[in-house]
Amino acid sequence: MQRSIERWAIPTCSIAVLILLLVGLKGDRARSLSSPYRNMEIRNAAPASEEDACSSTMFPSSWTAEASTLGDTPGGDIVPVRSVADPYPSLHSVVVDPENNRVLMSDSNRGGLLFYDRLGANGPSGVAEPVTQVRGPSTGMMFVAGVALDPANHEIFAVNNDIGDRMEVFPYDAEGNVKPKRILFVPHGSWGVGLNRVRNEIAITVEHVNSVVVYRRDATLGEAPMRVLHGPKTGLDDPHGIIFDEKHSEISVANHGNWAPLTREESLEGELKGGRFDLPSITTYAGEANKDSAPVRRIQGKRTELNWPMGMSLDAVHDEIAVASYGNDSILIFRHTDQGDAAPVRVIHGSRTGIAGPMGVSIDAKNDEIWVTNYREHTAVVFARTAEGNVAPKRILRNAPPGTPAVGFGNPGAVAYDSKRDQILVPN
């Protein structure tokens, strides 16, 4: 069992050959070991202990070599000759709290939350340090996606997507490897979360079952939702971002446009049904919508420029909504009342913007700014609220040294080898 450890003494996590989805990796050990990233430590996710030193929350301290023993079976606890992983957080969703001058970002790569000062800047190393971060096994965070803030009650809501199946609630002052204040078990495939303090409710999108589930704000553990929005009339198609609008008492949802029957019975209901690709959409419902309710408005069509719409944000002051359109590296601004094949009132897009795979967006109406988190870069970019076109951001926050590529793995579930190109293929 020990032979392989001696063969390659460099820990897995210190070798980071950064890639995108299509990977070309020759069997070149020397190149791997001389990678400039070989001694890179996890930044912005500072290890709280030796247990965390390798890869954040993922390796429990109780794992021992003995635990891996399987008699005389060939193989054993072999160290990989090469590894590809991103030691830096992937910035996923973002939400600004202008009252407390804080900006929260979720890290889906290492399972954590990062609180930045709203006016924070990159340090001498070119990296902005968070004010606080929450990360570690006790937090329960895994593939954390959507986040929401309650500035009045100083609470953070974080939803795990695809693995975890739970929402964690932390106090603002949480830091390190701490237990959440409370947890709520949510359906598998949950993604976005919206808070409505007027109704004292939270709404969560669920990709896999094309649903929005609404809970009491303080719901805990296995508490059932108060309402479930689901059915063919809803138009929910692989929902992601969500806004729970307090002013108009409405729920708006960003849909990717994927739909497939869940069961064979469903596929046989009415006319025979198969999967389909619809155009992406923004669907809006009454705040109290339930079951198979139709949207009161729907933004959908080629003029909308929607392409894999992810996070959303509401500007209640100017009655606008912002959408992070991942597929075309754009931030799209619509009027709150827009519907149909409506063109956005403003689009932030282009080579000068620094927008690359936007996952999160948050409008700060108080300070007239709009924040964007990039999934394909280790950056968050800040624009004037009314920015339009191919404009440079006002500020750029980096969570990795300039030039560090983002690997982009997000809960990968399979791998294949392209023998023609000597490349490894990984779907997210």
Add this chain to the structure above:
Amino acid sequence: MHGIAYDAVHDEIIVPVHLAGAVLIFRGAAKGEEGPIRMIQGPQTQILRPETVTVDVPHGEIIVGEDGGKDILVFRRDAQGDVAPLRVIRGPKTGLDEVRGVAVDPARNLIVVSSYSRKGTTGVFVFDRTDEGDVLPKAVISGPKTGIRRIRQVEVDSDRGKIFVAVKNNSESYRFDEVSPSPWNSAELGFIGVWDIADNGDVPPRAVIKGPASGMVWPAGVALNPRDREIYTIDSVRNGMSIFSVPEFFHAIPR
């Protein structure tokens, strides 16, 4: 997307789209926002939520596995649009539940399936390639000696008659009432296991990659590069990919 396959002869990439009930086929060199060259989707296909896919080049077939559908659907390799499958393996006799991986051994005319079940059998199911309907598997590798508790992608080295399995195992164990809860059950390590294509029953793996030095938390995928004697694994929790050089795994492995 939870699955992927590469067809080296036709230079094509095949991916199932779970949330859109589709199988997409791309050029091998595809990049960016490039459309598929073929798509299998629609009610006639019987596809619900495809989880995994493989390609049988010698026999000109694409084989799709479904978790919710609890089945295996076989299409012509060049199928396109809303077309019926050539064959379907589905029903209580098959033992299939949440199908997580599928591979083919064209030399021995076998389809190898990994299936997870909360109430039934979790393991590796082997069918004759031309099986159809509600049929018993030819063999099932399952039981405590196998070490399989949760299972994902499966791959076959047809030349050597080996089955490679990503055994995920590690399951959610977050107990909020504990002082220091953790989402991981450290008693259930995931691993890459190797079985012989003729194995059946509660058989221990003939070779493994397993343990903390391997870096695997939740191995979800496995792929083979026999030429360089390498195994590629993907970990869905660690968000990482690891390459293992294991020449011994590509020789005949004595029990």
